Amino acid sequence: MMKALVVGGSGSGKSAFAEDLACSLSPTRTYLATMESASPEAQSRIARHRRQRQGRGFTTIECPRSLAMQACATETGSVALLEDLGNLAANALFAYDGSMADPSTTLDRLEREVIALADHYDHVVVVGNEVGSEGISPYPATLTWIQLVGELCCRLAARFDLVVEVTAGIPLVVKGTRA
Amino acid sequence: MILVLGGIASGKRAYVYGLGYADKQIDGDPASSAPVLYGLDELLRNRTPDEVLVGQLAAKEVVVCREVGLGIVPIDAKGRAWRELVGRTCTLLAESADEVVRMVCGIPVRIKPQDSSCC
Numbered sequence: 001m002m003k004a005l006v007v008g009g010s011g012s013g014k015s016a017f018a019e020d021l022a023c024s025l026s027p028t029r030t031y032l033a034t035m036e037s038a039s040p041e042a043q044s045r046i047a048r049h050r051r052q053r054q055g056r057g058f059t060t061i062e063c064p065r066s067l068a069m070q071a072c073a074t075e076t077g078s079v080a081l082l083e084d085l086g087n088l089a090a091n092a093l094f095a096y097d098g099s100m101a102d103p104s105t106t107l108d109r110l111e112r113e114v115i116a117l118a119d120h121y122d123h124v125v126v127v128g129n130e131v132g133s134e135g136i137s138p139y140p141a142t143l144t145w146i147q148l149v150g151e152l153c154c155r156l157a158a159r160f161d162l163v164v165e166v167t168a169g170i171p172l173v174v175k176g177t178r179a
Numbered sequence: 180m181i182l183v184l185g186g187i188a189s190g191k192r193a194y195v196y197g198l199g200y201a202d203k204q205i206d207g208d209p210a211s212s213a214p215v216l217y218g219l220d221e222l223l224r225n226r227t228p229d230e231v232l233v234g235q236l237a238a239k240e241v242v243v244c245r246e247v248g249l250g251i252v253p254i255d256a257k258g259r260a261w262r263e264l265v266g267r268t269c270t271l272l273a274e275s276a277d278e279v280v281r282m283v284c285g286i287p288v289r290i291k292p293q294d295s296s297c298c
Contacts, residue, residue, distance in 0.1 A: 009246070009247070009248030009249040009250075009262075009266060010247075010248035010252065010259075010262050010263055010266050011248055011262065011263040011264070011265065011266020011269075011270065012248060012266050012270070013266075013270045041256065041259075130248075131249070131250055131252075132249075132250065133186065133249035133250055134247065134248075134249050134250015134251065137251050142251055145251075146251060167184065167269075167290065168182070168184060168266075168269040168270050168272070168273035168290075169269075169270035169273050169274065170273055170279060170290045170291055170293075172290055172293070
């Protein structure tokens with residue numbers, strides 16, 4: 001049983017590391033994708049990540065807004081790679097009509113869902129995001145999102161066995177030891 | 180090559196001085212004969228790395244880059260593409276670098292090669 005949280009900034013190589021880690025844990029692999037593919041830029045990122053995963057035996061499940069269904073899905077055992085908390089938090093927080101969900105309720109819900117997911121699989125690798133170290137946004141909604149992602153990472157890190165920060169493609173273990 | 184990373188005012192330049200380099204050995208021009216390239220992040224605003232640039236950077240003794248990408252994703256596409264490029268270029272350079280040092284509050288943390296307690 002391994003519950004791992006992998007964090008890093010944009011272009012840090014955190015996805016590639018998380019995939020390698022997931023692959024080392026089990027040959028039966030599920031990828032839980034959170035990015036909604038509305039814009040061309042999102043589609044291009046999705047395509048890059050798909051190329052990166054190609055041939056590595058991941059079954060992809062789209063779950064951009066909630067993990068509730070995934071935790072009771074029939075695929076059990078093996079390793080689940082959830083990518084990433086930033087997208088999940090943004091999608092859970094901001095509705096299509098522009099309204100915002102209650103941050104504290106959303107935080108509790110996402111924490112519960114990720115924990116349930118982690119308990120459902122033999123191993124789980126969750127990709128988080130470092131978003132709080134680059135200036136303060138003038139937009140309250142963005143600040144709420146930064147806070148939500150940060151707190152979710154803290155809560156999961158407190159429960160998980162392994163926490164790794166990736167920078168320039170180099171993994172730095174913050175908690176636990178890599179098996 | 181030593182790759183030095185760190186945020187704004189994290190002690191990158193002081194670290195380079197500590198390695199024994201003086202101001203006249205430090206510039207932001209990849210084609211110059213200066214052994215230290217300072218400011219890879221700003222260099223990448225104007226150009227994308229091709230083989231020539233990567234070769235020039237690898238031939239430097241020290242490359243210093245501001246660590247970006249640890250905050251909110253910029254609202255403009257150009258800003259997003261730039262920080263992505265800085266991250267990817269550092270990842271590429273770190274692979275061939277002899278050493279990678281990350282500055283935290285003025286303290287150099289050597290992340291390559293790193294202690295056996297790390298991954």
